[in-house]
Amino acid sequence: MKRLLAWLCAMLSAMGITACDYFNLRELKPGVSTAMEVRERFGPPQMEWRNDDGSVTWEFSRQPEGIECFMITIGPDSVLRTIDQVLNxxxxxxxxxxxxxxxxxxxxxxxxxxxxxxxxxxxxxxxxxxxxxxxxxxxxxxxxxxxxxxxxxxxxxxxxxxx
Structure with a gap:
Protein backbone atom coordinates (compact mmCIF):
# COMPACT_ATOMS: atom_id res chain seq x y z
CA MET A 1 0.00 0.00 0.00
CA LYS A 2 2.84 2.39 0.88
CA ARG A 3 4.47 1.67 -2.45
CA LEU A 4 1.23 2.36 -4.32
CA LEU A 5 0.80 5.70 -2.50
CA ALA A 6 4.41 6.64 -3.28
CA TRP A 7 3.92 5.77 -6.96
CA LEU A 8 0.64 7.70 -7.15
CA CYS A 9 2.19 10.75 -5.47
CA ALA A 10 5.18 10.64 -7.84
CA MET A 11 2.84 10.55 -10.85
CA LEU A 12 0.73 13.43 -9.51
CA SER A 13 3.87 15.44 -8.74
CA ALA A 14 5.11 14.91 -12.28
CA MET A 15 1.83 16.43 -13.49
CA GLY A 16 2.25 19.41 -11.16
CA ILE A 17 -0.24 18.30 -8.50
CA THR A 18 1.38 18.80 -5.10
CA ALA A 19 -1.09 17.38 -2.60
CA CYS A 20 1.25 14.48 -1.95
CA ASP A 21 4.26 16.63 -1.01
CA TYR A 22 3.20 16.66 2.61
CA PHE A 23 3.22 12.85 2.78
CA ASN A 24 6.40 12.53 0.71
CA LEU A 25 8.31 14.93 2.93
CA ARG A 26 7.24 13.10 6.09
CA GLU A 27 8.58 9.82 4.72
CA LEU A 28 12.01 11.12 3.70
CA LYS A 29 14.68 11.34 6.39
CA PRO A 30 18.00 13.18 5.89
CA GLY A 31 20.94 10.89 6.60
CA VAL A 32 18.77 7.80 6.07
CA SER A 33 16.72 8.00 2.85
CA THR A 34 18.39 7.24 -0.47
CA ALA A 35 18.40 9.03 -3.81
CA MET A 36 16.23 6.21 -5.17
CA GLU A 37 13.61 6.85 -2.47
CA VAL A 38 13.59 10.57 -3.32
CA ARG A 39 13.01 9.77 -7.01
CA GLU A 40 10.27 7.29 -6.12
CA ARG A 41 8.46 9.98 -4.14
CA PHE A 42 9.09 13.09 -6.24
CA GLY A 43 9.78 11.73 -9.72
CA PRO A 44 12.60 13.08 -11.88
CA PRO A 45 14.00 16.49 -10.91
CA GLN A 46 13.44 19.45 -13.23
CA MET A 47 17.09 20.44 -12.84
CA GLU A 48 20.23 18.92 -11.34
CA TRP A 49 22.89 21.13 -9.83
CA ARG A 50 26.37 19.66 -9.23
CA ASN A 51 28.03 20.90 -6.04
CA ASP A 52 31.77 21.29 -5.35
CA ASP A 53 31.73 18.64 -2.61
CA GLY A 54 30.49 15.91 -4.98
CA SER A 55 26.86 16.17 -3.93
CA VAL A 56 24.00 17.03 -6.27
CA THR A 57 20.99 19.25 -5.64
CA TRP A 58 17.76 18.34 -7.37
CA GLU A 59 15.13 20.98 -8.12
CA PHE A 60 11.44 20.15 -7.73
CA SER A 61 9.49 23.31 -8.52
CA ARG A 62 5.74 23.47 -8.00
CA GLN A 63 5.39 26.58 -10.17
CA PRO A 64 3.33 27.98 -11.85
CA GLU A 65 0.31 27.07 -9.70
CA GLY A 66 2.05 25.90 -6.54
CA ILE A 67 3.92 28.12 -4.09
CA GLU A 68 6.91 25.92 -3.33
CA CYS A 69 10.21 24.86 -4.82
CA PHE A 70 12.11 22.07 -3.11
CA MET A 71 15.88 21.84 -3.46
CA ILE A 72 16.85 18.35 -2.34
CA THR A 73 20.55 17.64 -1.86
CA ILE A 74 21.90 14.12 -2.27
CA GLY A 75 25.43 13.33 -1.05
CA PRO A 76 28.06 11.53 -3.13
CA ASP A 77 27.07 8.40 -1.18
CA SER A 78 23.51 8.65 -2.68
CA VAL A 79 22.03 9.46 0.74
CA LEU A 80 19.65 12.38 1.27
CA ARG A 81 21.35 15.32 2.98
CA THR A 82 18.82 18.16 3.03
CA ILE A 83 15.38 19.20 1.84
CA ASP A 84 14.87 22.94 1.49
CA GLN A 85 11.74 24.80 0.44
CA VAL A 86 13.52 27.79 -1.13
CA LEU A 87 10.66 30.20 -1.85
CA ASN A 88 11.15 32.04 1.44
Whole structure:
Protein backbone atom coordinates (compact mmCIF):
# COMPACT_ATOMS: atom_id res chain seq x y z
CA MET A 1 0.00 0.00 0.00
CA LYS A 2 2.84 2.39 0.88
CA ARG A 3 4.47 1.67 -2.45
CA LEU A 4 1.23 2.36 -4.32
CA LEU A 5 0.80 5.70 -2.50
CA ALA A 6 4.41 6.64 -3.28
CA TRP A 7 3.92 5.77 -6.96
CA LEU A 8 0.64 7.70 -7.15
CA CYS A 9 2.19 10.75 -5.47
CA ALA A 10 5.18 10.64 -7.84
CA MET A 11 2.84 10.55 -10.85
CA LEU A 12 0.73 13.43 -9.51
CA SER A 13 3.87 15.44 -8.74
CA ALA A 14 5.11 14.91 -12.28
CA MET A 15 1.83 16.43 -13.49
CA GLY A 16 2.25 19.41 -11.16
CA ILE A 17 -0.24 18.30 -8.50
CA THR A 18 1.38 18.80 -5.10
CA ALA A 19 -1.09 17.38 -2.60
CA CYS A 20 1.25 14.48 -1.95
CA ASP A 21 4.26 16.63 -1.01
CA TYR A 22 3.20 16.66 2.61
CA PHE A 23 3.22 12.85 2.78
CA ASN A 24 6.40 12.53 0.71
CA LEU A 25 8.31 14.93 2.93
CA ARG A 26 7.24 13.10 6.09
CA GLU A 27 8.58 9.82 4.72
CA LEU A 28 12.01 11.12 3.70
CA LYS A 29 14.68 11.34 6.39
CA PRO A 30 18.00 13.18 5.89
CA GLY A 31 20.94 10.89 6.60
CA VAL A 32 18.77 7.80 6.07
CA SER A 33 16.72 8.00 2.85
CA THR A 34 18.39 7.24 -0.47
CA ALA A 35 18.40 9.03 -3.81
CA MET A 36 16.23 6.21 -5.17
CA GLU A 37 13.61 6.85 -2.47
CA VAL A 38 13.59 10.57 -3.32
CA ARG A 39 13.01 9.77 -7.01
CA GLU A 40 10.27 7.29 -6.12
CA ARG A 41 8.46 9.98 -4.14
CA PHE A 42 9.09 13.09 -6.24
CA GLY A 43 9.78 11.73 -9.72
CA PRO A 44 12.60 13.08 -11.88
CA PRO A 45 14.00 16.49 -10.91
CA GLN A 46 13.44 19.45 -13.23
CA MET A 47 17.09 20.44 -12.84
CA GLU A 48 20.23 18.92 -11.34
CA TRP A 49 22.89 21.13 -9.83
CA ARG A 50 26.37 19.66 -9.23
CA ASN A 51 28.03 20.90 -6.04
CA ASP A 52 31.77 21.29 -5.35
CA ASP A 53 31.73 18.64 -2.61
CA GLY A 54 30.49 15.91 -4.98
CA SER A 55 26.86 16.17 -3.93
CA VAL A 56 24.00 17.03 -6.27
CA THR A 57 20.99 19.25 -5.64
CA TRP A 58 17.76 18.34 -7.37
CA GLU A 59 15.13 20.98 -8.12
CA PHE A 60 11.44 20.15 -7.73
CA SER A 61 9.49 23.31 -8.52
CA ARG A 62 5.74 23.47 -8.00
CA GLN A 63 5.39 26.58 -10.17
CA PRO A 64 3.33 27.98 -11.85
CA GLU A 65 0.31 27.07 -9.70
CA GLY A 66 2.05 25.90 -6.54
CA ILE A 67 3.92 28.12 -4.09
CA GLU A 68 6.91 25.92 -3.33
CA CYS A 69 10.21 24.86 -4.82
CA PHE A 70 12.11 22.07 -3.11
CA MET A 71 15.88 21.84 -3.46
CA ILE A 72 16.85 18.35 -2.34
CA THR A 73 20.55 17.64 -1.86
CA ILE A 74 21.90 14.12 -2.27
CA GLY A 75 25.43 13.33 -1.05
CA PRO A 76 28.06 11.53 -3.13
CA ASP A 77 27.07 8.40 -1.18
CA SER A 78 23.51 8.65 -2.68
CA VAL A 79 22.03 9.46 0.74
CA LEU A 80 19.65 12.38 1.27
CA ARG A 81 21.35 15.32 2.98
CA THR A 82 18.82 18.16 3.03
CA ILE A 83 15.38 19.20 1.84
CA ASP A 84 14.87 22.94 1.49
CA GLN A 85 11.74 24.80 0.44
CA VAL A 86 13.52 27.79 -1.13
CA LEU A 87 10.66 30.20 -1.85
CA ASN A 88 11.15 32.04 1.44
CA UNK A 89 12.51 35.33 2.77
CA UNK A 90 16.05 33.99 3.32
CA UNK A 91 16.34 32.90 -0.31
CA UNK A 92 14.79 36.11 -1.64
CA UNK A 93 17.45 38.07 0.28
CA UNK A 94 20.19 36.06 -1.48
CA UNK A 95 19.16 37.46 -4.88
CA UNK A 96 21.32 40.54 -5.41
CA UNK A 97 22.05 42.94 -8.24
CA UNK A 98 24.55 41.61 -10.77
CA UNK A 99 23.56 37.93 -10.54
CA UNK A 100 22.79 36.16 -13.81
CA UNK A 101 19.76 33.98 -14.58
CA UNK A 102 21.53 30.69 -13.81
CA UNK A 103 22.56 31.98 -10.39
CA UNK A 104 19.01 33.12 -9.63
CA UNK A 105 17.54 29.80 -10.77
CA UNK A 106 20.04 27.98 -8.53
CA UNK A 107 18.66 29.94 -5.54
CA UNK A 108 14.90 30.03 -6.34
CA UNK A 109 14.25 27.35 -8.94
CA UNK A 110 12.36 27.73 -12.18
CA UNK A 111 10.09 30.80 -12.26
CA UNK A 112 6.36 30.59 -12.89
CA UNK A 113 6.61 33.11 -15.72
CA UNK A 114 9.03 35.29 -17.63
CA UNK A 115 8.14 38.45 -19.54
CA UNK A 116 10.13 40.93 -21.59
CA UNK A 117 9.09 44.59 -21.27
CA UNK A 118 10.19 46.26 -24.47
CA UNK A 119 9.87 49.89 -23.32
CA UNK A 120 11.81 49.30 -20.10
CA UNK A 121 14.21 46.93 -21.90
CA UNK A 122 14.09 44.40 -19.08
CA UNK A 123 13.01 40.86 -18.47
CA UNK A 124 11.04 40.01 -15.34
CA UNK A 125 10.84 36.53 -13.82
CA UNK A 126 8.17 35.82 -11.23
CA UNK A 127 7.43 33.13 -8.67
CA UNK A 128 4.06 32.61 -7.02
CA UNK A 129 4.75 32.71 -3.27
CA UNK A 130 1.30 32.89 -1.70
CA UNK A 131 -2.27 31.97 -2.59
CA UNK A 132 -3.56 35.02 -0.76
CA UNK A 133 -5.03 35.39 2.70
CA UNK A 134 -8.05 33.17 2.08
CA UNK A 135 -6.05 30.54 0.19
CA UNK A 136 -7.99 30.88 -3.04
CA UNK A 137 -7.59 34.42 -4.36
CA UNK A 138 -5.23 37.37 -4.70
CA UNK A 139 -1.97 35.48 -5.24
CA UNK A 140 1.31 37.17 -4.31
CA UNK A 141 4.38 37.01 -6.57
CA UNK A 142 8.10 37.62 -6.00
CA UNK A 143 9.82 39.20 -9.03
CA UNK A 144 13.37 39.51 -10.29
CA UNK A 145 14.19 42.05 -13.02
CA UNK A 146 17.09 41.56 -15.46
CA UNK A 147 18.71 44.10 -17.78
CA UNK A 148 19.53 43.35 -21.43
CA UNK A 149 22.88 41.86 -20.31
CA UNK A 150 20.96 39.26 -18.29
CA UNK A 151 21.99 40.68 -14.92
CA UNK A 152 19.70 41.30 -11.94
CA UNK A 153 18.78 44.97 -11.53
CA UNK A 154 16.14 44.58 -8.83
CA UNK A 155 13.55 42.48 -7.04
CA UNK A 156 10.00 43.15 -5.92
CA UNK A 157 6.59 41.78 -5.07
CA UNK A 158 3.09 42.30 -6.25
CA UNK A 159 -0.37 41.02 -5.48
CA UNK A 160 -2.57 40.00 -8.38
CA UNK A 161 -5.95 41.31 -7.25
CA UNK A 162 -8.95 39.45 -8.60
CA UNK A 163 -12.23 41.19 -9.14
Missing amino acids: EQSFARVVNGMNGDEVRRVLGKPARSQFFRLKRETVWEWKISHGPDGTSDPVFFTVSFNTDGRVIGTGRYTQYRR
